[in-house]
Amino acid sequence: MKDTIQLALLGVGTVGSGVVQVLKENERLLTERIGRKVAIKTVLVRDAAKKRPLLEGIHVTTDFDTIAADPDIDIVVEVMGGLHPAREYMLRALEAGKHVVTANKDVLAEYGQDVFGCAEKYGVDFQFEASVGGGIPIIAPLKHSLTANRITEIMGIVNGTTNYMLTKMMEEGCSYDTVLKEAQEKGYAEADPTADVEGLDAARKAAILASIAFNTRVHFSDVSVEGISKITPADIDYAKDLGYVIKLLAIGKDMGDSGIEVQVHPAFLPKSHPLSAVNGVYNAIFVRGNAIGEAMFYGQGAGSLPTASAVVADIVEVARNIGNDNCGKLLCTCYEKKPIRPLDEVESCYYIRLLVDDKPGVLGAIATTFGKAGVSLKSVIQTRRNIAEHAEIVAITHRVEHRLVRESLEALIGLPVVDEIRSVIRVESEQA
Amino acid sequence: MKDTIQLALLGVGTVGSGVVQVLKENERLLTERIGRKVAIKTVLVRDAAKKRPLLEGIHVTTDFDTIAADPDIDIVVEVMGGLHPAREYMLRALEAGKHVVTANKDVLAEYGQDVFGCAEKYGVDFQFEASVGGGIPIIAPLKHSLTANRITEIMGIVNGTTNYMLTKMMEEGCSYDTVLKEAQEKGYAEADPTADVEGLDAARKAAILASIAFNTRVHFSDVSVEGISKITPADIDYAKDLGYVIKLLAIGKDMGDSGIEVQVHPAFLPKSHPLSAVNGVYNAIFVRGNAIGEAMFYGQGAGSLPTASAVVADIVEVARNIGNDNCGKLLCTCYEKKPIRPLDEVESCYYIRLLVDDKPGVLGAIATTFGKAGVSLKSVIQTRRNIAEHAEIVAITHRVEHRLVRESLEALIGLPVVDEIRSVIRVESEQA
Structure with missing residues (x-):
């Protein structure tokens, strides 16, 4: 030896x-x-x-x-x-x-x-x-410590740059551009920040996590990706008012016979969720399994x-x-072939912010349009945020297929009273 | 095969x-x-x-x-x-x-x-x-995923019963006795709750964690233990006012040449600490290592x-x-023999609450007594909490050896203006 x-x-x-x-x-x-x-x-x-x-x-x-x-x-x-x-x-x-x-x-x-x-x-x-997840043990726990579980969900904050930026935006109310510049000055963001802010880095990690968690091969190109560059201070304010934080999440869900979902997108997350307190350059991966229930692994995701x-x-x-003369064991753990569910079929709750004409009947027209498109609303609020002759409407939907949301937005933008669809952000871990 | x-x-x-x-x-x-x-x-x-x-x-x-x-x-x-x-x-x-x-x-x-x-x-x-830690992976991570680190600190919420009770006390302001009764009714506490509320269960887990983290044998009897039965709603209120939560912590610290410290006691923990958001029957173990920095493992500690x-x-x-014909490997990992530091030598910050006569000069007399005993104060507040002719003084010390705190308390109780030492609770993870 x-x-x-x-x-x-x-x-x-x-x-x-x-x-x-x-x-x-x-x-x-x-x-x-x-x-x-x-x-x-x-x-x-x-x-x-x-x-x-x-x-x-x-x-x-x-x-x-x-x-x-x-x-x-x-x-x-x-x-x-x-x-x-x-x-x-x-x-x-x-x-x-x-x-x-x-x-x-x-x-x-x-x-x-x-x-x-x-x-x-x-x-x-x-x-x-x-x-x-940088230093955070997550691959070994998935391959060893959590083997007793059928993992049904894995949800991670796996990109430090965007988490630093979103945390700053939450804490200081500053704009995306301001916080990106600051992150670049501090060396937390690259000169070309695309891979981080557009979610590509997180999507690669999502593919790896989902492959291991669900024992099926998930390729980078299987992940539907959306970055944080469209998040505004107004969205941050609404999130706070409604009891949420906004996080860029890498999400994998095993939906059984209907396949698996793998996505990266910014999301409203209830303040009560363990991931909501993961701030700055810290990362964390939240796992749900049919024996362990909920677990989370937290630490520095880079450096x-x-x-x-x-x-x-x-x-x-x-x-x-x-x-121990025991090499080459437990390599690929993709024992199964599970289909990837198309984004259009993925169900989620949504936060939708619209700029509309400030006149009577608008809220009703919008609610009706959602309803016709098959989108059921949990709440809808009309606000006046210093916008001359306009108002903002913020709707939170019940769980609904992505396709129906897409179609409802196409219908909404055709209404004369709707001037702009300002934000569409998913709401995760909401009680149905 | x-x-x-x-x-x-x-x-x-x-x-x-x-x-x-x-x-x-x-x-x-x-x-x-x-x-x-x-x-x-x-x-x-x-x-x-x-x-x-x-x-x-x-x-x-x-x-x-x-x-x-x-x-x-x-x-x-x-x-x-x-x-x-x-x-x-x-x-x-x-x-x-x-x-x-x-x-x-x-x-x-x-x-x-x-x-x-x-x-x-x-x-x-x-x-x-x-x-x-029940389902939480922590032994395998310490023996495998964190092996690159010299672990300097391990701090856990490892008893669900007491964490449920303290969370209830924080959220609802109820007394220890009320919440114990409720925990017993819900099946979260045993008819004889001693092992949980007096910290013995946590102490066993502290001994196991410290043994693995520091590669040295720690026996149950090496752990200095204090339970939560003396925690009052008044302490909870002060903790909240000062920006802390109260948690029962299992703590191990490797102090290098001066040995290791292993303790279980309730502690004030800053709200910014990742463990502070671990509520109800959830458990979590926080680890500090010289490569990974801070990490935390979270989940259900029982059930x-x-x-x-x-x-x-x-x-x-x-x-x-x-x-793989690979059994019997990596059993005992206590490669070293590190001395256990006596409690008297362990340094910590302390929260100390005293009932005193409500008259001029008392605060000065108390501060002087602390000073003479070698205990340096970070802050001292005199309050009047509906107590006829009496006041409460709450002092937070800088880091100080347990022995000096013990001696200062003996001197204080000898002062005619001091009527009662109501609480002595350590403050953990405080910036020095």
């Missing part, structure tokens, strides 16, 4: 440097917990000439081939991110009989089947706890050390498996 | 019937997730004559010997609770080469070392997720199906290990 498990680290950005730091700082206890040492032998970088005090004493290369060909390397730790060449490097590492640990949500959500298949073929481990916490835990797991 | 993993269930009370139900209801998906069937072969009961429709088709016995001697039985699932004969049955099962899954906090906190030693000796699995969720997950884990 080898004295030391040797690692190759692909990438030494935010997550990679966290991994180096955690391995160094906690070296003694990691050795205790694994039963032998782990050490980074090689780091793959783009620019080998760059000075990196953190990597002192570690071999640095720009050539992945030397890693794939190095028989000393047991585990390849992919923390470079992005689809390519991360996917190719992982596949080649697996083919070379090396175990892979990754934080890469993009590759998982797009090519999950390939990498699992490859790991299975070569009998090696493939671990990806850090791909969802160097929190994400490294998950990556290094995966390294420990693989190292233990190597020690 | 055997087609079916056979179980013996010891006890068929609240948790045991949950286990039967979950195994039955989720049979198909469990088979999928394990790769073969699990089935209960035998159930140990006290009264074999009692009709139990749930156990139809399952062999029932009152004789543990037949279970220990049955070579068909792979896993013994102990859900009878209590110290004896549960401990003896578990040891005998392990000695007979059977894997053991248990929900028994009492045996773990008192005889952990024995059972782990025995499992190790016979090379079998010993799993106990359900012993802390038939939630607890069965954890028990059955353990059964799945053992069944998978049997399939």
Whole structure:
């Protein structure tokens, strides 16, 4: 048995440097917990000439081939991110009989089947706890601690950027543009914020979570996605008045025979829901199962050390498996093929805000139009928010199919008294 | 390889019937997730004559010997609770080469070392997720998902009865006695509520959590314990006014060279703390680690199906290990021997409420007495709460050793103007 498990680290950005730091700082206890040492032998970088005090004493290369060909390397730790060449490097590492640990949500959500298949073929481990929720343990709990359950619902705040922005908007009443600029200045949002604010990052995580929770393959393109860029301070105010917060949610539901629903969208969430108190850059994943009832996993969804916490835990797991000669077990858990329900068939409650003419009979006309379209209203309020000769109407619907809401909005916009459909936001976890 | 993993269930009370139900209801998906069937072969009961429709088709016995001697039985699932004969049955099962899954906090906190030693000796699995936090995954996360961290703090709401009571007191302002009676009527508290309200149940869980989190043996008797029976509506009111909630907390802290602290006591907790929103019969465990930062695990801490969720997950884990020929690994994780810090040396902030004479100079005399005893005050307020010729003084201290608080209280009660020390409650997670 080898004295030391040797690692190759692909990438030494935010997550990679966290991994180096955690391995160094906690070296003694990691050795205790694994039963032998782990050490980074090689780091793959783009620019080998760059000075990196953190990597002192570690071999640095720009050539992945030397890693794939190095028989000393047991585990390849992919923390470079992005689809390519991360996917190719992982596949080649697996083919070379090396175990892979990754934080890469993009590759998982797009090519999950390939990498699992490859790991299975070569009998090696493939671990990806850090791909969802940063440091928060959620993949391992779903694959182990919650196995007694049929999971019926998984609902997560899985994007720190948008949660920071929505929290700021709730707390300070500022506009989307103002808070985006501030998030960019603080480094919480990228210069091109699209992947975060339009929900694409969350959608990749939703695909991964739903695949594991429901034991069926969910691809990134299966997820219906809507971002937060249309959320206004007015919506935030109405949400508060009505006892809700607004959160960007990644939602998966197993509807039994009618298939599974996987979506990312902003939603009104009752203040009593455990996720409603998850603020700022924190993330949390809420799970409903037929034995456990409700459970929630909370922590930092990003950042160097929190994400490294998950990556290094995966390294420990693989190292233990190597020690126990127990690698390549429990890889792909998609035992079933469940259909994805089309968005039009998905039922939800809705908050709908309209700008209308301020004259008698308008509210009745609107309620009638909803009714004709098959949309049943829980409440409808007419307000006057400093709008000359106009009023706003806020309607909350009962649970209704998306298609009917879509059709009702088409009918509403055809009414002469309706000037604008200002917001359509789903209301989640509402008592029916 | 055997087609079916056979179980013996010891006890068929609240948790045991949950286990039967979950195994039955989720049979198909469990088979999928394990790769073969699990089935209960035998159930140990006290009264074999009692009709139990749930156990139809399952062999029932009152004789543990037949279970220990049955070579068909792979896993013994102990859900009878209590110290004896549960401990003896578990040891005998392990000695007979059977894997053991248990929900028994009492045996773990008192005889952990024995059972782990025995499992190790016979090379079998010993799993106990359900012993802390009911269905909430916390043992597996500590042993697996958080292994990259030096855990510095673990803080849990781990007793549903007291959390239900304190939540009621916070929400409705009622007295301890009223709410205890109500909890007993609803079945949330036992006829003899001592183990819950005096913090003994939480202390057992604190010992288990601290042992796993800090990799050192913590025995039930190492935990300093205080219950909630002295909490009054007045304390609740002050807590609210000052921006806190009151929770019964199980706390473990690793103070490095000065050892570890393990305590159970009621505490003021800032409303901004993630645990402060954990209400009613819900439980949660908050963990601080040097990589992950803060994390929290939330769910139902008791009840038939939630607890069965954890028990059955353990059964799945053992069944998978049997399939992989990988049993008896990662048993006792107490690799170190860390000293337990005596309560007198433990530092905390304190809320102290005194009944004093209502006359000038009293506040100064009290502040001076605290100062002489080495207790530095963060704030001190004199109030008049409908008390003829008396006033209440509420002091919040800075972080101070327990010994100094004890001594300051002895000095205070000697002052002629101090009539009564009404409450002394720790303030946790306060910014220093």
